[in-house]
Amino acid sequence: MARGGQGTQAGEGAAAGSLRHLLSVADLGADGIAEMLRVTDSFVEVSERAIPRVPALRGKTVVSLFFEDSTRTRLSFETAAKRLSADTMTFSASTSSVKKGESLRDTVETITAMGIDAIVVRHGSAGVPWQVARWTDAAVINAGDGWHEHPTQALLDCYTIGQARAGAASDVEKVFAGLRVAIVGDVAHSRVARSNVLAFAALGAEVTLVAPPTLLPPSLAGWPVTVSHDLDAVLPGAEVVYLLRIQRERASEALLPSLREYTAGYGLTRDRSRLLRPDALVMHPGPMNRGVEIAAEVADLPCSVVTRQVANGVAVRMAVLFLLLSHPAQLEPGVAVDG
Amino acid sequence: MSADDVRRAVTRIAHEIVERNHGLEDIALIGLQTGGAPLARRLAETLGQIEGTAVPVGTIDVAFYRDDIGIRPVLPEAVTDISFDLSGTTVVLVDDVLFTGRTVRAALNALTDYGRARAVQLAVMVDRGHRELPIRPDYVGKNLPTRRDELVDVTADGVVLGDVIAR
Numbered sequence: 065m066a067r068g069g070q071g072t073q074a075g076e077g078a079a080a081g082s083l084r085h086l087l088s089v090a091d092l093g094a095d096g097i098a099e100m101l102r103v104t105d106s107f108v109e110v111s112e113r114a115i116p117r118v119p120a121l122r123g124k125t126v127v128s129l130f131f132e133d134s135t136r137t138r139l140s141f142e143t144a145a146k147r148l149s150a151d152t153m154t155f156s157a158s159t160s161s162v163k164k165g166e167s168l169r170d171t172v173e174t175i176t177a178m179g180i181d182a183i184v185v186r187h188g189s190a191g192v193p194w195q196v197a198r199w200t201d202a203a204v205i206n207a208g209d210g211w212h213e214h215p216t217q218a219l220l221d222c223y224t225i226g227q228a229r230a231g232a233a234s235d236v237e238k239v240f241a242g243l244r245v246a247i248v249g250d251v252a253h254s255r256v257a258r259s260n261v262l263a264f265a266a267l268g269a270e271v272t273l274v275a276p277p278t279l280l281p282p283s284l285a286g287w288p289v290t291v292s293h294d295l296d297a298v299l300p301g302a303e304v305v306y307l308l309r310i311q312r313e314r315a316s317e318a319l320l321p322s323l324r325e326y327t328a329g330y331g332l333t334r335d336r337s338r339l340l341r342p343d344a345l346v347m348h349p350g351p352m353n354r355g356v357e358i359a360a361e362v363a364d365l366p367c368s369v370v371t372r373q374v375a376n377g378v379a380v381r382m383a384v385l386f387l388l389l390s391h392p393a394q395l396e397p398g399v400a401v402d403g
Numbered sequence: 404m405s406a407d408d409v410r411r412a413v414t415r416i417a418h419e420i421v422e423r424n425h426g427l428e429d430i431a432l433i434g435l436q437t438g439g440a441p442l443a444r445r446l447a448e449t450l451g452q453i454e455g456t457a458v459p460v461g462t463i464d465v466a467f468y469r470d471d472i473g474i475r476p477v478l479p480e481a482v483t484d485i486s487f488d489l490s491g492t493t494v495v496l497v498d499d500v501l502f503t504g505r506t507v508r509a510a511l512n513a514l515t516d517y518g519r520a521r522a523v524q525l526a527v528m529v530d531r532g533h534r535e536l537p538i539r540p541d542y543v544g545k546n547l548p549t550r551r552d553e554l555v556d557v558t559a560d561g562v563v564l565g566d567v568i569a570r
Contacts, residue, residue, distance in 0.1 A: 103479060105482050117516075119468060119512070120467035121472075148467075390477050391473075391476065
């Protein structure tokens with residue numbers, strides 16, 4: 065609706081604007097992702113100001129409910145909430161009554177009873193955010209559930225690619241149409257990989273997974289991807305190289321002969337970085353194991369956008385919180401739309 | 404208003420801005436997204452022709468400052484673009500239609516995040532009445548009495564009221 069058009073009808077709710085929870089990237093679809101990225105542009109501008117704070121969510125309370133260790137995601141969400149003027153509360157399982165044996169359901173119901181508006185959940189088990197959404201009236205945001213999904217990571221990755229490729233997210237569909245993305249590493253144990261495959265494919269990218277067979281899920285039926293075990297063959301064509309974190313335990317679990325063996329076959333070493341296209345982007349969700357999946361020198365090359373991913377993470381999470389919490393419970397008739 | 408009427412109103416408002424401020428020193432124009440943005444640019448062009456000096460122009464989106472967040476879907480329509488410090492300037496806020504005054508209230512809040520302007524003035528193409536806040540314009544293209552449920556649209560081709568062009 066044009067801003068000059070002034071009536072009493074409430075404006076249109078965009079697809080992303082009518083979302084109650086953000087549990088999976090699949091909830092958004094291509095249009096929802098594009099909408100989210102468009103709104104993120106505005107929050108990037110807010111983040112660049114001398115005083116990076118707007119009053120949009122005054123009086124709202126956002127709880128981070130973390131059952132797994134996390135620094136960057138929790139801080140990123142809390143920074144985002146504070147920049148929107150929302151109040152924040154932190155719940156970490158290690159210092160709470162979960163230790164005394166409180167069930168997840170009781171924990172969620174207790175927090176909900178305090179009168180909160182959003183719960184940001186991270187849990188080691190897949191599906192927990194869906195369960196939490198059934199027990200609360202608050203908006204639920206999945207900040208990582210087991211090996212399943214991490215939707216805000218996928219959104220910030222899409223935003224970062226759009227920003228690097230087009231300057232702004234406005235042309236996001238054009239940027240992603242036919243974009244060749246290689247996701248390299250421990251796909252089997254990666255929620256980042258699952259959410260990113262969904263998001264990149266929804267936007268029209270061609271995704272190739274590159275990993276040793278032991279680090280791929282047992283079945284890739286239904287995944288919109290191609291698979292390769294040869295990074296050297298994939299690198300020259302890849303416009304985006306997305307490296308996943310290799311957890312050191314994977315070697316002791318006999319999934320890898322050794323970390324050095326992994327680096328030799330699948331690490332983005334300095335030698336291998338010469339195969340990169342001149343315009344390729346190198347991405348990593350963090351925290352990086354320098355010397356394992358990515359060589360220290362490569363992480364610091366200009367084509368690496370790892371720190372930009374972190375910076376954009378705050379703006380993307382502001383967009384997610386704003387779109388979920390600014391959504392009216394029901395439209396009040398007779399409220400003048402503009403003016 | 405026809406396109407010519409709008410053009411004449413822009414010229415008159417430009418002269419009024421120069422007259423009231425004794426020139427264009429430290430004047431900056433800020434257009435409200437989205438309707439006020441093209442109007443601010445036209446106004447700056449006209450001011451340049453009158454006085455021969457370039458006036459800084461910015462645009463502001465007030466979505467995050469609105470008081471109806473949670474009552475109706477509120478989404479930013481464009482990215483705010485103010486590339487100069489507002490401290491010490493006289494800001495002329497520009498919008499196409501002044502209605503309840505709530506958008507202008509939000510804009511006044513938003514402006515304070517970009518510096519402390521020496522003064523803020525308000526220029527609108529159409530004042531359609533029905534104010535809900537104590538806000539009045541300094542420069543008006545046309546006072547246009549309307550019903551609350553009517554639509555007012557300001558375009559390059561003129562001002563449209565409902566489906567009829569008001570003259």
